[in-house]
Amino acid sequence: MRTVLASPPFPVETARVKIELINTGSELLLGRVLNTHQQWLCRRLSDLGYSVDRQVAVPDTGADIQQGVREALGRADLVIVTGGLGPTSDDITRDLIAQLLGKKLILDKAVFAEIKRFFAERKRPMPANNDVQAMVPEGATVLPNPFGTAPGLAIPVSPNPYRPGGPKAWLVMLPGPPRELRPMFDATVRPLVLREFPLAEAFVCRTLRTSGVGESALQERVAPPLAALVAAGLEIGYCARVGQVDVRLIARGPNAAQVVSDAEVVVQRLLGEFVYGFDDDDMAGVIVRLLTSKQQTLALAESCTGGHIANQITNVSGASAVFPGAYVTYSNAAKQSNLGVKAETLAAHGAVSAEVAREMAEGARVRLGADYALAVTGIAGPTGGTREKPVGTVFIALTSATGTEVQQKLNAYEREAFKQVTTQQALEMLRRKLVG
Amino acid sequence: MRTVLASPPFPVETARVKIELINTGSELLLGRVLNTHQQWLCRRLSDLGYSVDRQVAVPDTGADIQQGVREALGRADLVIVTGGLGPTSDDITRDLIAQLLGKKLILDKAVFAEIKRFFAERKRPMPANNDVQAMVPEGATVLPNPFGTAPGLAIPVSPNPYRPGGPKAWLVMLPGPPRELRPMFDATVRPLVLREFPLAEAFVCRTLRTSGVGESALQERVAPPLAALVAAGLEIGYCARVGQVDVRLIARGPNAAQVVSDAEVVVQRLLGEFVYGFDDDDMAGVIVRLLTSKQQTLALAESCTGGHIANQITNVSGASAVFPGAYVTYSNAAKQSNLGVKAETLAAHGAVSAEVAREMAEGARVRLGADYALAVTGIAGPTGGTREKPVGTVFIALTSATGTEVQQKLNAYEREAFKQVTTQQALEMLRRKLVG
Numbered sequence: 001m002r003t004v005l006a007s008p009p010f011p012v013e014t015a016r017v018k019i020e021l022i023n024t025g026s027e028l029l030l031g032r033v034l035n036t037h038q039q040w041l042c043r044r045l046s047d048l049g050y051s052v053d054r055q056v057a058v059p060d061t062g063a064d065i066q067q068g069v070r071e072a073l074g075r076a077d078l079v080i081v082t083g084g085l086g087p088t089s090d091d092i093t094r095d096l097i098a099q100l101l102g103k104k105l106i107l108d109k110a111v112f113a114e115i116k117r118f119f120a121e122r123k124r125p126m127p128a129n130n131d132v133q134a135m136v137p138e139g140a141t142v143l144p145n146p147f148g149t150a151p152g153l154a155i156p157v158s159p160n161p162y163r164p165g166g167p168k169a170w171l172v173m174l175p176g177p178p179r180e181l182r183p184m185f186d187a188t189v190r191p192l193v194l195r196e197f198p199l200a201e202a203f204v205c206r207t208l209r210t211s212g213v214g215e216s217a218l219q220e221r222v223a224p225p226l227a228a229l230v231a232a233g234l235e236i237g238y239c240a241r242v243g244q245v246d247v248r249l250i251a252r253g254p255n256a257a258q259v260v261s262d263a264e265v266v267v268q269r270l271l272g273e274f275v276y277g278f279d280d281d282d283m284a285g286v287i288v289r290l291l292t293s294k295q296q297t298l299a300l301a302e303s304c305t306g307g308h309i310a311n312q313i314t315n316v317s318g319a320s321a322v323f324p325g326a327y328v329t330y331s332n333a334a335k336q337s338n339l340g341v342k343a344e345t346l347a348a349h350g351a352v353s354a355e356v357a358r359e360m361a362e363g364a365r366v367r368l369g370a371d372y373a374l375a376v377t378g379i380a381g382p383t384g385g386t387r388e389k390p391v392g393t394v395f396i397a398l399t400s401a402t403g404t405e406v407q408q409k410l411n412a413y414e415r416e417a418f419k420q421v422t423t424q425q426a427l428e429m430l431r432r433k434l435v436g
Numbered sequence: 437m438r439t440v441l442a443s444p445p446f447p448v449e450t451a452r453v454k455i456e457l458i459n460t461g462s463e464l465l466l467g468r469v470l471n472t473h474q475q476w477l478c479r480r481l482s483d484l485g486y487s488v489d490r491q492v493a494v495p496d497t498g499a500d501i502q503q504g505v506r507e508a509l510g511r512a513d514l515v516i517v518t519g520g521l522g523p524t525s526d527d528i529t530r531d532l533i534a535q536l537l538g539k540k541l542i543l544d545k546a547v548f549a550e551i552k553r554f555f556a557e558r559k560r561p562m563p564a565n566n567d568v569q570a571m572v573p574e575g576a577t578v579l580p581n582p583f584g585t586a587p588g589l590a591i592p593v594s595p596n597p598y599r600p601g602g603p604k605a606w607l608v609m610l611p612g613p614p615r616e617l618r619p620m621f622d623a624t625v626r627p628l629v630l631r632e633f634p635l636a637e638a639f640v641c642r643t644l645r646t647s648g649v650g651e652s653a654l655q656e657r658v659a660p661p662l663a664a665l666v667a668a669g670l671e672i673g674y675c676a677r678v679g680q681v682d683v684r685l686i687a688r689g690p691n692a693a694q695v696v697s698d699a700e701v702v703v704q705r706l707l708g709e710f711v712y713g714f715d716d717d718d719m720a721g722v723i724v725r726l727l728t729s730k731q732q733t734l735a736l737a738e739s740c741t742g743g744h745i746a747n748q749i750t751n752v753s754g755a756s757a758v759f760p761g762a763y764v765t766y767s768n769a770a771k772q773s774n775l776g777v778k779a780e781t782l783a784a785h786g787a788v789s790a791e792v793a794r795e796m797a798e799g800a801r802v803r804l805g806a807d808y809a810l811a812v813t814g815i816a817g818p819t820g821g822t823r824e825k826p827v828g829t830v831f832i833a834l835t836s837a838t839g840t841e842v843q844q845k846l847n848a849y850e851r852e853a854f855k856q857v858t859t860q861q862a863l864e865m866l867r868r869k870l871v872g
Contacts, residue, residue: 027675029488031479032643032682035471038493043467052465054500057474057491060673064490087652088674127652149652177676179849207468216523216563237496238524239463240613246468300764306750307743310764314742315852317818325770327763328736328746334761334804338774368770382753413615416751 017197019045019052020072024083024093025176026059036178037082043280044185049199060084065096069171073162077169078197080189083176085150087130093173094135094153101157101171103137111142115149143172143188148180154192170196204256208247208267209281210274211428215240218247221270229263236263242417243424244283247271276431283427284312290434291322298430299370300326301339301360303351304378304394308419309426324368329360339363352377352389354406357397365399372400372433374426378411380418392418396426398433405429453633455481455488456508460519460529461612462495472614473518479716480621485635496520501532505607509598513605513633516625519612521586523565529609530571530589537593537607539573547578551585579608579624584616590628606632640692644683644703645717646710647864651676654683657706665699672699678853679860680719683707712867719863720748726870727758727808734866735806736762737775737796739787740814740830744855745862760804765796775799775811788813788825790842793833801835808836808869810862814847816854828854832862834869841865 021041027033035057042052053076058064065084072079084093098105112134119126133150136142143152152175158168172189174181210218215238226236233255237248247267251259268275277286291298300310310326313319327338332351335341340363341356349355357377365373378394385391392412398405407429411421457477463469471493478488489512494500501520508515520529534541548570555562569586572578579588588611594604608625610617646654651674662672669691673684683703687695704711713722727734736746746762749755763774768787771777776799777792785791793813801809814830821827828848834841843865847857 025675026673027682027684028474029478029491030482030641030684031475031477031488032684033675033677034475038464039467039470041467042465046466052467053495054504055465055493059489068490086674086676088655124650124653127656129656130652179678179853182850205466214560216566217560219524219565220563237462238522239461239469240522241469242615246463248463248466248468302743306755307738307746307762307764308750310743311747311855314744314764314766314816315855317851319742320766324767325763325765325774326743327761327774328743328750329761330750330756331760331804337803338761338763367773368767380750414618415753417615419747419751 016201017050017078018076019050019078019080020076021052021055022065022068022072022079022081023055023057024060024065024068024081025057026061028057029059037176037181040178040182041080041082041185044190045193046205047280048190048193049203050193050197051203060092062092062096065093066100069097069100070162073157073160073169073171075163077167078172078193079169080172080174082174082181085133085152085173085175087127087133087149091132091150094132094137097155097171097173098137101137101155101161103139103155105135106138107131108134108136108142111136111151114144114151118149141192143174143184145175145180145184147183148175148177150175150180152184152188154189201252202254202256203252204250204260206249206260206264207279208249208264208271208275209244209277210247210271211244211276211283211424211431213245213271213274215245218245218271218274222247222267225266225270226263229259229266232259234259234263242413243421244276276428282312283424283431285316287427287430287434288313288316288319288322290431292318294434296371297322297324297369299324299364299368299373301364301373301375302326302328303330303335303360303376304380305376305419305422305426306330306380309374309376309423312423312427324370327360327364335360339367350389352379352393352395354395354397354408357395357406358399358404361397361399361404372398372430374398374430376422376426378409378418378422380415382415394418394422396422396429398426398429400433452637453486453514454512455486455514455516456512457488457491458501458504458508458515458517459491459493460496460501460504460517461493462497464493465495473612473617476614476618477516477518477621480626481629482641484626484629485639486629486633487639496528498528498532501529502536505533505536506598509593509596509605509607511599513603514608514629515605516608516610518610518617521569521588521609521611523563523569523585527568527586530568530573533591533607533609534573537573537591537597539575539591541571542574543567544570544572544578547572547587550580550587554585577628579610579620581611581616581620583619584611584613586611586616588620588624590625637688638690638692639688640686640696642685642696642700643715644685644700644707644711645680645713646683646707647680647712647719647860647867649681649707649710651681654681654707654710658683658703661702661706662699665695665702668695670695670699678849679857680712712864718748719860719867721752723863723866723870724749724752724755724758726867728754730870732807733758733760733805735760735800735804735809737800737809737811738762738764739766739771739796739812740816741812741855741858741862742766742816745810745812745859748859748863760806763796763800763803771796775803786825788815788829788831790831790833790844793831793842794835794840797833797835797840808834808866810834810866812858812862814845814854814858816851818851830854830858832858832865834862834865836869
């Protein structure tokens with residue numbers, strides 16, 4: 001049986017304004033923090049119809065930040081700089097950029113009043129160094145920050161000294177904390193981009209997300225039938241991620257929507273059963289959507305995934321309507337007392353076995369009164385493997401009113417990747433049941 | 437009371453070889469995937485005593501990849517390129533770099549045999565396009581890939597055409613999938629770096645991780661007493677992350693260890709009670725370590741965090757010795773049946789209340805026979821808030837043989853940040869109890 005998902009309308013994008021992103025912060029280059037701004041900003045811009053041409057991370061030193069901004073202004077129409085706007089001494093981006101553009105910094109009284117209000121509302125004294133955040137380069141637009149003290153700044157660069165004869169550019173500076181940067185982008189940068197850089201050439205991008213097929217097997221199946229469309233301008237991208245492969249179909253120009261639509265028909269015909277979603281879908285979101293539309297519920301019993309599946313499901317807004325709860329049963333005692341797994345089953349087959357997975361799932365389903373239950377038990381490693389059951393062995397059980405099925409997998413990855421792959425496989429097992 | 441953690445020995449690092457990192461992949465610039473290579477590689481190099489000077493992400497197009505590599509070779513001694521080595525048509529990095537360096541690609545028979553063996557072992561047919569992965573630029577060292585088919589490559593660049601008169605450079609190419617890249621780096625790139633770029637000047641970096649104090653309040657307390665050490669060469673970095681602030685102390689040269697050690701004494705004296713760990717510690721790892729040393733156990737009852745706390749705890753290898761399990765009780769029925777929360781308590785106070793948090797914690801502790809239990813109940817949003825209990829309201833209960841305490845917080849962040857902040861607060865509450 002082959003199930004093909006109906007695909008949503010294309011996000012029609014348009015492009016060719018040159019955009020570069022500069023993430024400042026020595027902690028990024030020391031590997032102390034993960035750079036989540038890159039993905040978030042790139043995706044937001046791509047959803048609006050733009051694409052980022054280059055992203056750079058530089059340390060918090062004057063020379064590196066100025067060199068990065070100079071180079072970016074030499075190529076791009078829009079340069080977005082993140083970080084270094086806070087109140088502490090390594091927050092030097094504002095000063096460096098004003099200097100680079102030859103603009104004076106002026107105390108903005110409205111911004112200063114906002115910062116004072118921020119501290120007053122939270123009944124905290126305002127540390128003295130916070131006033132530097134109210135210094136604004138002349139000619140800049142202040143981007144308000146409802147979730148913090150450092151406002152963002154948008155500076156028109158015209159003439160652009162680093163691209164003589166080039167068009168007017170914009171330099172946008174955003175604060176480093178994601179919970180400040182994200183709402184600020186949506187409220188102020190998004191309208192600025194749409195106003196200053198209206199879309200020109202059509203650009204269509206469709207991502208089909210697959211689960212259960214390898215990257216090169218996938219390409220072998222779809223590439224030859226897509227060759228004619230590639231000649232007509234289709235770009236195909238393959239991206240192998242943990243437990244899944246994305247196929248990205250891109251076209252530009254007046255026929256873009258038709259080219260991508262034709263390509264999608266081909267991919268769906270050849271690989272439809274593996275396609276679990278589109279574009280920004282993730283597996284947990286697809287599961288919550290399917291359960292919601294069927295008004296059914298899911299319970300979980302997790303051993304080796306340790307709450308990872310429940311966490312993925314509850315990251316989806318609206319999960320509460322379809323998810324009564326989960327048992328994370330790491331110990332054998334918890335498997336017995338919480339889920340009713342029998343002592344004899346544990347003794348006869350071991351905690352990592354098809355039989356225990358089955359009893360875990362059935363126990364969770366009954367005890368939480370759910371339509372479906374998934375259970376996983378396995379060896380996440382790095383220790384605990386045996387010759388018969390090496391590290392990475394996992395049993396996944398799915399139960400419903402019509403019975404229980406169990407799959408065995410070997411996911412020999414490090415601990416966190418093991419959890420991710422196992423979660424993807426368990427949810428894919430349920431997805432096939434739900435659409436079957 | 438003030439508790440000061442004993443700090444571990446310094447990771448003494450040394451630096452000044454120039455290193456640049458280039459991440460290739462259009463999916464990075466479309467925001468379709470998160471770039472985890474940057475943090476991982478930067479941290480690994482920093483742990484070895486090196487620091488990365490710049491990181492760049494470029495799309496999968498010939499011009500962008502070649503321009504990125506040319507610019508990096510113009511500045512750096514070691515250039516690490518990730519991605520684009522796979523078998524599919526957008527995997528073009530190998531060809532582009534060979535072309536850029538004027539080197540021929542030659543079929544490496546040993547690599548080809550390895551690829552064939554990889555498929556044979558897994559009893560999968562070898563797709564025809566896989567042979568491109570056995571093409572090796574002349575003079576390159578092959579970096580074996582035990583976890584995939586695309587080997588890595590290390591190419592000596594001497595003379596370096598993009599830095600005339602400069603020293604010999606190395607160009608290292610690594611495959612994109614993290615589960616292939618990471619073991620390959622440790623097995624082959626690490627020894628290459630240590631051999632080719634022996635350490636020169638001492639470089640000491642200490643990160644103190646704090647929880648419960650704001651970024652500018654923190655700087656206000658430590659910056660003035662550290663001024664003399666800054667004059668002696670100390671660099672201080674502050675990094676605000678979700679629910680915590682890191683203080684990074686760096687020094688270089690012969691006195692580096694002394695300068696950083698003196699600075700750390702000052703920070704510990706002023707902020708010691710907020711310091712939960714050092715360098716790569718995370719809160720869950722600290723909690724598992726503390727519980728392990730005391731031979732005590734922790735149970736969890738999670739409502740609004742939906743398994744996030746359990747997932748963090750079980751990401752730590754060795755968690756099974758201290759963590760019997762967790763209840764994720766999203767529905768009121770699950771809170772009653774799984775944890776023994778009373779119907780009257782739910783009716784009188786609502787599911788998001790101090791009283792329910794207390795009963796959840798006490799129920800989880802008794803039912804899992806643990807020394808401690810943490811429970812959280814709150815409103816993650818985006819909907820469900822009221823005037824008395826706005827979105828972000830959360831109650832955290834900690835119970836042990838000596839009684840139960842409950843804290844109320846307002847974490848008005850988007851859903852995933854809400855879970856992270858709440859997890860950090862709950863574990864910090866337990867940490868203070870464990871070290872108290």
